[in-house]
Amino acid sequence: MRFDLIAENWALFAGGVWMTLQLTALSVLIGFFIALPFGLIRAKSNGIASKLINAYVYAFRGTPLLVQLYLIYYGLSQFEAVRGSFAWVILRDAWWCALIAFSLNSGAYATEIIRGAVQSVPKGELEAAKSLGMSPFQVNRLVLIPIALRRSLPQYGNEVVFMLHGSVVASIITIQDILGVGRTLNARYYLAYEGFLTAAVLYMSLAFVTVYTFRQLETRYLGYLRVSR
């Protein structure tokens, strides 16, 4: 082990951590805004919209994230129409393609989480809200969604760690995230251990911080369930 090389390249790794955090956080956030309406529709109806959403969820959960990323980053450039359009500025850029692929992926997994959480909300709490004279919209906004989101916390924590780990594929399309920096070190000095072990430790620390944060959130927002048990 040559710790001096790791120390020498600390700025690269710091940049990698920032890139990984940025990609993970943004995709989880965008994924959430996809999943909230989709999850509600999936939980409440069985119409054509619900079926279409189910197809999206099935396709994105049933295939590797890497393949989804390749389809967007390499695949779309096949079409003249895409290359000629205004969207090409975004679609030729590795970072944007990664963000799009990750968000769609996270959205699919989160749709299932929210659907499950909405369905787990006790009927009595909704009936109580209705009996107070709330309109359906008020019931959703004030009772159903807040309760469902609290109940989705444990699984959402898993999803964030999953996305954090999944985001390593960004390094394959030249993005300098944590693993990207590790691979750069490997290519430049032919030092496999230094680069990849540092990356492993960094990912592990981020995963632990994420798990810990969600534990705290669960005690804060889901503690009432533990008391009632």
Place this chain on the structure above:
Amino acid sequence: MQNLIEYAPLLARGALTTILLALAALALATALGGLGAAGKIRGGMLLRSLVFGYTTIVRGVPDLVLILLIYFGGQRLINIAGKAAGIEYMELSKFWAGVAAIGFIYGAYLTETFRGAYLTVPGGQREAAMSLGMRPLQVLRAVTLPQLVRFALPGYANVWQVLIKSTAVVSVIGLEDLVGLANDAGKSVREPFLFFSAVFFTYLFFTWVSQTIFNAAERRYALKELGDAV
């Protein structure tokens, strides 16, 4: 489309590599998971903390990081060992490096699956079997294992579905699997979207078939109607 048909045999070969890789990794993961669970349940202090370290560390690190670490790190070890032994150059197999990495990772997940399933089997049943004079191995085979399979199946199915998707990243070290070959072919005929779509639907097919098989297995091992059991 013409190109895709022309390249179909090549892609089929890649798909076969992907399946073999996944199955070999599953076999390794199952073995490691069984050993890990046994260690966690029956082992002493040292063994238990060893297994704890294994499951905690491995589940914290992304699959690709471990694959690169095992492939490049293993190659460097081989080079050093080869130089010492006077052997010229030996190359680490990409296929087996992938199997080792993926099997190692999902062995950690299966350790938890198996341990949880074992703990779900009520202890009274083991005691009842022993009180009938059965030897420990007989108890395991006739009483514990059949129920363990039932409780572990859903978790096992989940791990398999994640594992098979995980095989895609092994193409990064240059393995000629489905993703790797489609990447090369798609770029050389300038139809990457078409070729990656084929890969996309192949994976979808894999996960669909697996789901069907596991659903059937879960029905096979499910508890019969309560009336029959009692």
